[in-house]
Amino acid sequence: MPLVLFILSFATALAPMQPVQAQNLFAPVAKVNNSVVSAYELSQRMAFLTLLRAPGDIRELALRQLTNERLQLAAADQAGIELEDEKLAEGMSEFAGRANLDTERFLQIIAQGGIAPETFRDFVKAGMLWREVVRAKFASRVNITDAEIDRAIAKAEPSTEVRVLLSEIVLPANTPQSAAASTQRAAQLAKITSLTDFASAARRYSVAPSKGRSGRLDWINLSDLPPAVASQVVSLAPGQVTSPITARNGIAVFQLREIQEINTPAASDVNLDYASYYIPGGRSPAALAVASKIRDEIDTCDDLYGIAKNQPEEVLDRDTLPLAQVPTDIAMELARMDNNEVSTALTRNNGQTLVFLMLCGRSRALEEDISRDEIVLQLRNQRLAALANSYLADLRADAHIEILEP
Known part of the structure; x- marks a missing residue:
């Protein structure tokens, strides 16, 4: 499904959802040095990442992003790096343009799902400031011969x-x-x-x-x-x-x-089609036995839809992404796999969830x-x-x- 259509359908689906309870809005979910991440920020980021079709454990990813951003913003502040409003507006426009939308329309659509404009703004701002920190700190050290x-x-x-x-x-x-x-x-x-x-x-x-x-x-x-x-x-x-x-x-x-x-x-541009099926129990004998049984029962990624039938939707992710956008640990596993091969080397949720990873296909564009x-x-x-x-x-x-x- 094209991203713009997915955003529209996702926002519509989110509209009936209940907002975070008022008394829990400012409850801290993480402390990073002298700052905190609130439950509201976490719920907003989770909704935003779901809209972007981020793979894996959305709560874990959102929490890690927000804690990282606290450190990144502190590094920018320490380096005296600021972002002008005009530059931030350009960054927001560029991001919205990936869905073939202008910023105003993008904000209207995500608002239908209860996502505040500040959530989008803070997400873009943190990324832009971090890039400036990295350039200021390391650009002079990168010499290409x-x-x-x-x-x-x-x-x-x-x-x-x-x-x-x-x-x-x-x-x-x-x-x-x-x-x-x-x-x-x-x-x-x-x-x-x-x-x-x-x-x-x-x-x-x-x-x-x-x-x-x-x-x-x-x-x-x-x-x-x-x-x-x-x-x-x-x-x-x-x-x-x-x-x-x-x-x-x-x-x-x-x-x-x-x-x-x-x-x-x-090949210069490699696109990876892969599936991740999540099995509770991490690398326990029981979880590995389940993975082994599934491996024996399936031949292709499409067969995993039958395995995941009647289970929560988040138990199975199927993604087709450019190699550069695939998480590094997943990309390394896929690099050593042929089509329809399986890996059970990775875990999520602090080792509590086993990732049944399957390469569905690899497409290449030649320069x-x-x-x-x-x-x-x-x-x-x-x-x-x-x-x-x-x-x-x-x-x-x-x-x-x-x-x-x-």
């Missing part, structure tokens, strides 16, 4: 595809305490230059299923990797390790073991013209995104974040 541009162009030309052999170490970050410890450990792991040392560390520290294989992954096409990973891998020599990469509930580092060109057309300026912009944005994720992980590790009971 001619050699890197040449390598990126060579790897994007339609005559070849590049595939890589990687090893991974995934560290837990599902609580502020584990995130702080994992951030420090990941920084040390990123300094490893030996394949043997990395394999030993993977067996010792990694929480990914690949730890039993010393972190070693099979061949993966570079174009299938999430941008946050591919942008770092492309400049590595064998044995070198990426900077820490933050994903949901985890911090990862990847070591390049080997790189190879193959005679397959390279016809390659511009050096476009390559520079892509590499710079990818590097900045990686630095931003690492900086945000540091802010979370240093912050006092307390999630209160609903």
Whole structure:
């Protein structure tokens, strides 16, 4: 369904819903250093994310976004960065334009679902301020060399595809305490230059299923990797390790073991069609047994609709997204999968929900013209995104974040 039609239908569906009870409007649901997130803000963000068709646990995602934004806004304030009203209006207009709407019409539609204009404004403002913080802090550190541009162009030309052999170490970050410890450990792991040392560390520290294989992954096409990973891998020599990469509930580092060109057309724009079926119980034997039973009963993603029949709608998500918009942990799992293959390596809800992840299809668009300026912009944005994720992980590790009971 086109986004504009979905927004219209969603707003209509939300209209009869009851508002948050007045006495609970300002009840805190989280504390972030000296600020709080209110129940009203959380309910508004959840409604807004539902409108945007955000995948996964909406409450968990909304709460994490709001706590992150408290840290991001504090960083902007500390850096003396402000956003002019005119710039904010442009940002809101650009966002509404993604649904082929102007700002006024977009606000009218979301208002039908009880979403306040301030919710939309604050969402856009936080994102724009954070981008300015990242540019101010890191832009001077991102230097793209001619050699890197040449390598990126060579790897994007339609005559070849590049595939890589990687090893991974995934560290837990599902609580502020584990995130702080994992951030420090990941920084040390990123300094490893030996394949043997990395394999030993993977067996010792990694929480990914690949730890039993010393972190070693099979061949993966570079174009299938999430941008946050591919942008770092492309400049590595064998044995070198990426900077820490933050994903949901985890911090990862990847070591390049080997790189190879193959005679397959390279893809620039990869769209992923995938399904996520959520099973209570995390990685408990009972939940894994349910996943195994489902795996034996289905052949394609469409079969999951039968599995989810008569269950709450949120038990199954089906998404078709550009690779750049897929959450990093999901994108890494999908990168190593063929159509209709299944992974049960991921969890949500602080490990309490098992994700039965299935790749439904992968479509690719091939580039016809390659511009050096476009390559520079892509590499710079990818590097900045990686630095931003690492900086945000540091802010979370240093912050006092307390999630209160609903």
